[in-house]
Amino acid sequence: MDRRTAEPAAAASGADVALLRLDEDTPAVRRARAAVLKMRLAPGQRRFARDAVEALPRADADPHRTPFAVLHTGRPVGFGILDRRGILAELTDAPGRALLLRAFYLAPEWQGRGIGRAACAALDPLARAVAPDAREILLTVNEDNPPAIRSYLAGGFERTGRRYLGGDAGPQQVMRRPIH
Incomplete structure (x- = not known):
């Protein structure tokens, strides 16, 4: 049993994880939005990202951003945004062919189960719907956040060798993964 949730601690499979756009007005989206607005980052992660209540x-308010919930067996357990503009021009030579993954996190009680890795694998259909011409997803991750770096690498992202120095919490690695 997982002490944090009193539920069995099992690794997630890709079939257990889905992404739900939060920019539509349906009962399911309203429920998911309410759930993600209650999620909080773990205290050690607050310097690297913003809670959904802020993001x-x-x-x-930004037509270039598409928010989404990470669902595990239908239950909202995480949040993220795909951005068609943002800082892409600073991260790649082809910003019109890329999306930026930002504000991505799982609620602390759902971390360490493979859900983040499965969510990264589930990005492709959402990315194609949001930006049909995009060929890759980029992100920046703080160099002082090794657990996030490991999670993104496990989720199919790779280091580009570039650094982004405009973040609030220090230098960040730029990572990418192709959209299949």
């Missing part, structure tokens, strides 16, 4: 309204 979701910003995404709603």
Whole structure:
């Protein structure tokens, strides 16, 4: 049993994880939005990302951002945003062919189960729907956040060798994965 949730601690399979766009008005989306707005980052992660309660309204106000919930067996357990603009011009030579993954996190009680890796693998259909011309997904991850770096690598991202120095919490690695 997992002490944090009193549920069996099992690794997630790709079939257990789905992404739900949060920019539509349906009962399922309203429930998911309410759930992600209650999620909080783990205290040690607060310097690297923003809670959905702060990031979701910003995404709603920006037509280039598409917020989504990470669902595990239908239950919202995480949050993220695909951005068609953002800082892409600083990260790649082909910003019109890329998306930026930002504000991505899982609620602390769901971390360490392979859900993040499965969510990264599930990005392709959402990415194609959001930006049909995009060929890759980019992200920046703080160099002082090794657990996130390991998670992204396990989720199919690779290091580009570039660094982004404009982050609030210090230097960040730029990572990428192709959209299949």
